[in-house]
């Protein structure tokens with residue numbers, strides 16, 4: 508498999524080769540986030556590249572003095588894999604795993620959604636790293652699996668734990684996956700629904716994205732549907748109408764955030 512179709516290389520960014528030292532990480536991929544909300548899912552992709560340049564300046568500047576950007580890659584909200592240190596380099600991302608695992612940041616903060624495109628970017632990156640020439644293990648971990656840290660945030664860590672990132676590229680990012688879900692259901696499709704609800708402006712203040720369609724998720728479904736003008740009184744099931752309204756709420760929120 509060639510490198511991910513939506514790929515931004517260092518040379519695309521106008522950067523030379525990284526000065527970071529050689530390594531051959533084989534043990535898997537570690538997911539990171541930013542400690543501050545960045546709002547990149549609702550911004551144009553150019554904002555991701557600006558973010559990447561700023562992060563590099565910060566990491567190589569007087570407060571960090573690292574050789575380069577900490578991470579191997581960025582998997583952005585628009586589905587791009589953006590090169591950081593890239594292949595075969597020591598990182599400054601996860602002490603204890605900087606030469607054994609590759610690192611990818613989602614550039615999200617605690618309140619930012621992880622988009623379906625972003626999930627697929629992680630899957631494509633993982634599949635690429637598992638190719639015979641690099642032959643990295645398919646394991647996906649979160650930064651908090653190495654040290655005590657909030658990183659990669661509860662939203663992304665739920666996706667690490669429930670296996671969302673280790674599914675094949677293209678699997679389960681379509682809305683149809685959520686059709687027919689109902690209160691009491693559990694698992695990856697519920698995780699996806701919960702991501703979409705957050706993306707649509709819904710709130711999951713207590714349990715967050717936990718893959719469990721309980722009363723909080725039902726309340727979020729109801730509030731998102733009502734925000735789109737529905738007069739339903741229950742959020743206990745994802746009907747075709749419910750799904751259409753959730754998608755419309757996402758689209759409306761994206762349009763609003765851009766203007």
Ligand SMILES: [Zn+2]
Pocket residue numbers: 538539540600650658659
């Ligand atoms: Zn981290």
Ligand SMILES: [Zn+2]
Pocket residue numbers: 551552553555556583584585586587
């Ligand atoms: Zn982007």
